[in-house]
Ligand SMILES: Nc1nc2c(c(=O)[nH]1)N[C@H]1C(S)=C(S)[C@@H](COP(=O)(O)OP(=O)(O)OC[C@H]3O[C@@H](n4cnc5c(=O)[nH]c(N)nc54)[C@H](O)[C@@H]3O)O[C@H]1N2
């Protein structure tokens with residue numbers, strides 16, 4: 077099959093010949109159609125996509141692996157689901173009276189319009205709003221896991237357009253590590269969460285005890301921000317075979333703990349009580365003199381003040397193992413044993429992020445670093461702590477070779493390059509997870525990391541590449557606040573709840589309908605993968621790049637040229653590739669010429685670097701803390717932070733402390749359970765919720781809720797029952813998964829099910845969207861992170877009317893002709 081002959085590249089800007097797939101391409105063993113295999117990639121890795129007669133039949137991972145990755149099989153679903161947005165659509169009453177909020181977002185019908193009419197409508201309202209209210213009233217901080225790629229970067233492309241238009245309001249931080257990424261620079265001088273870790277080979281060679289503290293790598297390593305290099309899950313598989321001691325601390329028996337089986341010890345603390353548990357371990361260490369005083373003296377500051385708290389000298393409460401047991405529910409004997417095991421072995425504490433996505437989340441990672449400092453193994457081979465082993469294959473060594481550059485949020489050179497356009501970036505940025513707070517309280521002051529900020533008065537929102545109706549806490553509060561702006565535009569491939577709550581929805585291509593490039597492994601940069609277009613854009617979908625380039629033309633004649641820097645898709649890719657090739661050459665790694673690479677339909681694997689293979693985080697600091705100080709004010713690990721003390725935040729004291737969250741076991745009323753919203757195995761957040769994979773996990777056609785048998789029995793709930801989970805923020809319909817794999821008193825609904833609220837049935841979410849129940853509060857004033865794991869709920873057997881699922885159905889008016 078000669079793909080170009082189908083002519084589907086027409087108008088995408090791809091150069092002729094770019095997509096010629098010849099039979100000379102070496103094929104993976106599973107393929108039987110020599111002409112139809114196209115290499116591309118997603119967050120979930122490099123994929124071979126099988127095309128027949130212009131239609132995608134299947135997709136499979138392109139890298140060898142031991143453990144299959146379910147997400148790689150979803151290409152046909154991604155393209156052909158009924159949930160695709162097919163045409164530009166406008167909310168009926170918005171079309172009748174643009175720019176006048178009427179409280180109907182989410183309940184109105186949609187009307188199909190032409191692309192030109194959609195552009196014109198957006199442009200006119202955008203210009204009016206900008207003129208009346210200034211650039212800060214335009215929110216373009218659009219967050220989310222848009223598809224992989226260095227060109228088709230939805231947010232960046234949106235911001236590039238908004239910069240040309242004169243600036244916008246943006247965001248600070250993210251939902252992932254909101255708390256940790258702000259506290260860690262105060263403690264160790266870097267964010268830690270997005271950094272290369274002591275490598276997997278070093279762990280396998282040197283570590284004796286590996287602690288999985290709230291980490292579920294078998295799930296979370298299925299994806300990476302760039303594209304997974306797939307080495308992380310292989311590492312955990314090797315770790316399992318190694319016979320090393322693995323201890324997993326998690327309120328739920330996660331997929332990872334299941335995977336390790338009897339090769340790991342599972343300890344289940346109550347949710348959100350890890351700081352108490354760690355304090356119990358620390359206290360035991362001090363009383364048994366197991367802590368490394370020399371390390372604490374040489375490499376840390378403020379331990380003495382922390383020890384006063386630990387021993388109860390400052391607050392009359394010694395943080396003994398028995399004290400900890402009463403809070404975390406792990407027996408004191410086990411806590412004491414952990415102190416012995418950790419301190420007498422080379423121990424690596426791997427910390428996940430779910431536990432910092434909670435009120436006072438900052439304390440978790442601070443305390444874990446403090447514990448590691450007391451163990452004195454930071455900077456040793458295989459010892460210390462690591463906060464990115466479960467993410468983007470953080471322990472895979474960095475390769476030698478080329479790294480792709482990417483499109484930026486401002487046009488090259490800006491005004492200095494001779495165009496008279498402002499290249500203003502964000503004019504006001506506020507902590508991302510506070511967006512509903514900002515909508516509710518425009519022009520109000522807030523605290524963030526020692527600074528005072530002021531929320532903008534948001535009148536226009538353009539969201540591209542994120543699913544904020546799934547990702548944000550307290551959906552009902554969000555729905556209300558979302559009625560306020562004068563215009564909401566959503567660029568989407570699918571009819572997500574966010575799209576259904578917009579005024580204007582623009583149909584965007586999936587990554588299979590355009591050309592791009594990606595590296596694999598956020599730290600390793602192991603492969604460079606062509607993300608080839610696989611099929612023609614479906615329906616009237618367009619690339620984000622083209623949408624914003626077109627919109628730029630409306631800003632000013634010639635604007636498309638300025639936006640695109642006069643380069644189309646393949647020109648950009650060639651440029652990014654050439655930059656990588658140049659970088660590779662500097663490291664004496666050869667990469668083929670772009671044309672040759674693109675024709676070959678093959679990825680490039682970068683060369684191993686022996687030095688990087690042996691990378692040990694903090695080794696240089698350990699070797700010489702004077703010459704290699706940390707980026708903290710003292711240059712040392714700060715167990716007490718004078719900077720944070722100076723902020724005077726009651727919700728973030730100057731040393732790691734146990735603080736009781738507003739909603740947790742200790743504050744639960746009779747019948748209330750704690751809600752865990754872990755990340756899902758067969759989705760990336762909300763992405764792929766519509767896919768066939770859903771059959772692997774859905775119960776009674778709903779998102780499952782994991783319930784301990786004791787909690788189920790007390791409520792007369794059986795496995796497979798429909799369950800109503802509720803609190804004063806909302807209610808959801810879920811399917812009961814009764815299992816002893818969760819601590820009693822806790823239930824889990826994985827984040828990411830598409831909200832499907834039914835106004836006719838009391839607003840119940842028919843698809844089990846976890847965030848209908850969660851609390852929208854900041855972790856603290858320090859970081860203002862997301863607290864999606866802070867919530868109490870009631871559950872009961874559902875006995876109401878049958879409520880068919882509508883989550884994946886397009887809204888009313890979708891198929892109407894323009
Ligand atoms: N309760 C609770 N809530 C949570 C979490 C939790 O643990 N608990 N986790 C939080 C975390 S860590 C995160 S990162 C967030 C995730 O939140 P998001 O990143 O917003 O979630 P995704 O479902 O990945 O949404 C990505 C969206 O981009 C769309 N998209 C994909 N490609 C393109 C493209 O090329 N162009 C455009 N325009 N759109 C595209 C997809 O269709 C999808 O709707 O959720 C957060 N929310």
Ligand SMILES: Nc1nc2c(c(=O)[nH]1)N[C@H]1C(S)=C(S)[C@@H](COP(=O)(O)OP(=O)(O)OC[C@H]3O[C@@H](n4cnc5c(=O)[nH]c(N)nc54)[C@H](O)[C@@H]3O)O[C@H]1N2
Pocket residue numbers: 251252253289290291292295296297298299325326327328330345346347348349350428429430431466467752753754755756757758759760761865
């Ligand atoms: N398959 C898949 N992979 C993903 C994602 C996805 O949605 N699907 N999301 C990606 C993104 S954006 C991110 S940010 C990362 C998320 O990575 P994480 O934030 O680490 O993932 P979570 O599932 O929220 O939490 C990890 C584990 O912590 C446990 N946990 C939760 N609360 C507590 C607690 O209070 N104490 C203890 N000890 N454990 C607790 C959970 O039960 C879970 O097993 O994953 C990435 N990888």
Ligand SMILES: [Mo]
Pocket residue numbers: 251252253
């Ligand atoms: Mo995340």
